[in-house]
Amino acid sequence: MFHYGAEEELEGFVSSAQDSIEFKFVEKEADIFNDELVFRPEFTHQVFENEKIFGYKNLKIKLYYTPDHLTSFIDIHYDDKVNPRLHQGARPDNIFKLLLNWIPEGFLTNQDHFISKLTRPHPFTPFGELLHVHGETSDHRYEIYKVDISSVGFKEYHEKLQTFLIWFVDAASYIDTDDDKWTFYLIFKRSSAGQYAIAGYATVYAYYAYPDKIRPRISQMLILPPYQRKGLGGQLLQAVYDDLVSDTRVLDITVEDPSDEFTALRDYIDCRNALKLSSTSSPLHSNEIEKNCQEKLKLSKRQSRRVYEILRLRVTDRRQSKDYRDFRLFVKNRLNGPYKKQQKDLEKLHTRGLDQSELVAAAPLLSGEERMRLLQDEYELLETQYAAVIEKLATD
Numbered sequence: 001m002f003h004y005g006a007e008e009e010l011e012g013f014v015s016s017a018q019d020s021i022e023f024k025f026v027e028k029e030a031d032i033f034n035d036e037l038v039f040r041p042e043f044t045h046q047v048f049e050n051e052k053i054f055g056y057k058n059l060k061i062k063l064y065y066t067p068d069h070l071t072s073f074i075d076i077h078y079d080d081k082v083n084p085r086l087h088q089g090a091r092p093d094n095i096f097k098l099l100l101n102w103i104p105e106g107f108l109t110n111q112d113h114f115i116s117k118l119t120r121p122h123p124f125t126p127f128g129e130l131l132h133v134h135g136e137t138s139d140h141r142y143e144i145y146k147v148d149i150s151s152v153g154f155k156e157y158h159e160k161l162q163t164f165l166i167w168f169v170d171a172a173s174y175i176d177t178d179d180d181k182w183t184f185y186l187i188f189k190r191s192s193a194g195q196y197a198i199a200g201y202a203t204v205y206a207y208y209a210y211p212d213k214i215r216p217r218i219s220q221m222l223i224l225p226p227y228q229r230k231g232l233g234g235q236l237l238q239a240v241y242d243d244l245v246s247d248t249r250v251l252d253i254t255v256e257d258p259s260d261e262f263t264a265l266r267d268y269i270d271c272r273n274a275l276k277l278s279s280t281s282s283p284l285h286s287n288e289i290e291k292n293c294q295e296k297l298k299l300s301k302r303q304s305r306r307v308y309e310i311l312r313l314r315v316t317d318r319r320q321s322k323d324y325r326d327f328r329l330f331v332k333n334r335l336n337g338p339y340k341k342q343q344k345d346l347e348k349l350h351t352r353g354l355d356q357s358e359l360v361a362a363a364p365l366l367s368g369e370e371r372m373r374l375l376q377d378e379y380e381l382l383e384t385q386y387a388a389v390i391e392k393l394a395t396d
């Protein structure tokens with residue numbers, strides 16, 4: 001039985017996983033001691049239940065990587081550990097075991113050994129084909145490569161690379177690389193001395209489309225935190241688009257379960273590309289824009305309509321009530337589409353003789369007022385997202 005105050009005492013052994021874990025890319029020995037290089041995970045719930053780690057005081061977990069070969073070093077440090085004999089049988093979480101569910105074996109745990117790996121006889125060369133170079137300065141430039149899993153050594157490299165996903169992409173899962181329909185696009189920073197540092201990557205799966213086409217789907221995309229909001233995500237997405245659009249087998253390019261951040265990036269890049277194709281920016285012809293998006297940019301029907309809405313709002317005078325009202329109606333009609341369909345389906349069920357309770361079980365009904373409120377909320381959220389894209393387009 002716990003003695004009085006035992007619970008409070010044990011609470012002292014609970015750490016936030018996010019605060020305890022620190023990532024770092026280590027190029028040279030001095031980087032190990034440079035706190036400015038630290039970045040922390042966004043998501044820890046897949047590895048540590050409730051994003052907490054039990055059993056340690058002042059816990060610090062270092063997950064360090066070399067930026068080129070991704071040789072990793074793990075160190076777990078704490079001031080005190082819960083003792084089952086002194087703390088009513090409470091056992092500390094086995095951190096290594098939990099990490100090993102996600103991180104491949106082969107990481108180093110000895111700091112000196114890790115440091116010895118920083119000077120290498122064999123310089124790193126990226127895998128695959130160089131697609132694009134940009135952002136050249138006297139110090140560095142960025143290079144984007146396309147590679148598939150058959151490239152010698154890439155499977156092992158990818159196993160290390162994907163370990164970042166669980167920490168930085170919400171609800172991410174690892175992919176089955178034995179399936180040869182995956183293509184990988186990697187972005188590296190290359191120093192003027194020729195050293196490479198990984199900055200991010202994207203994976204694309206080629207779904208089959210009848211009879212002889214493919215429908216590529218962007219599955220994962222990650223720009224590593226030290227490199228975010230520097231325009232690299234846009235460069236990487238554009239490189240993926242350029243590569244796929246030129247392939248005559250490609251029907252359209254879709255995205256799997258995009259995050260809000262990715263949606264913001266994609267909207268901006270898609271609108272920018274659509275504007276380049278548009279013969280005139282005003283008045284906006286929905287036909288022309290949506291047709292270009294689908295046929296020339298190979299965007300899905302849904303994304304093409306979204307691009308049109310953003311570009312239409314861009315030239316709508318929001319003080320001039322008629323244009324603005326027409327725009328709101330136009331968007332709300334689309335948002336209301338699934339609801340109208342549901343209503344129709346319910347009417348059909350009704351004519352087939354289902355009573356009211358069976359109808360409600362088939363689809364919970366919202367009152368007219370609730371539906372209007374929901375529609376307004378949905379619309380306002382969209383307009384905020386669209387306005388952010390319009391603002392970004394104005395800076396180009």
Ligand SMILES: CC(C)(COP(=O)(O)OP(=O)(O)OC[C@H]1O[C@@H](n2cnc3c(N)ncnc32)[C@H](O)[C@@H]1OP(=O)(O)O)[C@@H](O)C(=O)NCCC(=O)NCCS
Nearest residue numbers: 222223228229230231232233234258259261262264265392
């Ligand atoms: C989403 C992600 C790929 C964007 O890459 P990035 O290199 O940071 O984006 P860029 O610098 O090219 O952004 C270009 C523009 O896109 C928009 N944008 C990009 N990230 C955004 C964000 N987090 N919030 C709002 N707008 C964003 C902005 O307009 C941005 O311009 P700005 O920085 O001048 O405001 C990157 O932040 C990331 O990997 N995030 C974590 C993982 C994730 O969500 N992946 C997608 C899973 S589907």
